[in-house]
Amino acid sequence: MNAYAKRLLWPVLILLALIAVNIVATGVDFIVPSVNDDGRLGGAFVNILRRSAPLLLIALGMTLVIATKGIDLSVGAVYAIGAAIACQTIIDAPDQTAGGLVLAAVALALAATAAIGAWNGVMVAHFGIQPIVATLVLMIAGRGIAQLVTGGQIPKVQDASPFTELGRGAFLTVPIPIWIAALVLTALALLTRRTALGMLLESVGGNPEASRLAGIRSRGITVLVYLVCGLCAGLAGLIGAANLGSADANNGGLWIELDAILAVVIGGTALLGGRFFLLGTAIGVVIIGTLEDTIINVGLSSQWQFTAKAVVVFAVALLQSPEFRGWVLRPLRRRPEAPAPAQAEEAAS
Template identity: 90%
Template structure:
């Protein structure tokens, strides 16, 4: 409830600053547009990474390498395409996308193996790849920024549309629906919460906790690779140094805003989605109200702080304590009854 209230408040501020056109979509050249639609389109890569991060955090883990995996996926796809004689080949683009996703899934699975099989702390295991990952991306691109031709079908992944809706939004929504069905319509969601709540008790109960841990890191790596493809396709290039830089922090913020506890257990995919939209809307709000871009990080911190307080039952009880009615004192007993006793 509280993230929704924060989002509604941000939308109201933007409408007051820019008018009702902020929320009303429009169609230009057969493509849906408008300020809020553009926020959703730009937020698609962050949503993909945040969904994967939600599953990892549900198992009491963390993945700091998603930004580097984002860069690796973008580098592999773009480099493979520009090395080919014909960049407009649909088969080439499909092969490049498949290879990039396969590599990023393997990288995610490796993180899971480090955590589940070798017992390395998640923050340490993924920090290693966070540091080394961008070096791997630079090795793939030879230290250059590969640029894909605009005529290549690859750019359509980030700039194209289907039935007027931008393709990045389609990819993000379909991924959300697929993960929601997988975790809420099967036993997988319950197993994830069980492993995150108490992995040792889950193992003793017959749940393959290690396999589930590897699986969620694999999915997180796959989502990061897909996000990298969208980002590279939108720009038409892959920047190993700056692509997806610090996106892991925004993903963690979105997960926390959405109500998923960092201690593992219960998780909320829809809450994470709302958190991503809040972050995207907040970035536009800063500009629309006339603040400089330097306020971006401070504003994010304020919003996270406010949502965390509002979601805390102890804080709400402390705020409402002065307004609660105290029970009335019992009426004194009659003097005759006291004397009789």
């Protein structure tokens, strides 16, 4: 078993265990998809995937940032900014149902969030500001920017607007948020594993100084990953706002950055940079989404949610640790003691 498979083994087993618990608690319908009256795919597990799509988008961007030994705490605020720009642009127009208007609003929101992500990258790569400090500033100020965009109100988009299809619609019966998350995951996986980009990211995260001396443009790569992270956060904000039909600058994407970091850690990517696992991150996101439903299905209070997440992260981190596994299995690997000299002579005779 190669290193990649070993990293994914424990998250997959944890996910399968959670699914098994839910099947025992609620029946096999938990995992079996169904078709709703409107012809759209539904079911408990499909709904988990649909709800988890915004978190997956942010976690994928976070994975790339962490691969370069960085962190982005501003993704929740960028989520709110993207949602605010799109919704405010749409409601300010005379006709909210115009397809061109929705495309323009989406493009404007994505351009703004990508620019914000690039700004974070410039602060880190060119000005030498620590990633946690550079993104913490925007984490604090970002929601204020979103409130300025909306005038302190919660803009509500008409249900008839095509914008709401981003969060509520379906294509070939599959919810559109699942399609978007799957396409972004596939695109990033191909870019990082079928081109040299993935190797460059791991080089920058593993040893930035050595990468610079080797001729790798580490600053440009750093700006790029923060830009992608901002773009993913903006897209997640659009899906969240489209699902609700409104943008809440105060609560939209609140603390989603913590869940994104948890998903990255569960998926096997080290916070110290270097090797990263996009598929592991996706599994981590599904684990978090499934865990939230598991707490309810087994009859526990929702107040257990944060404690349960911490326990799962702790368990996966221990299982992925070679030192911990070696310490647990050490008694089983001890060799039998050599026989005493007298016993050896007796055995020889």
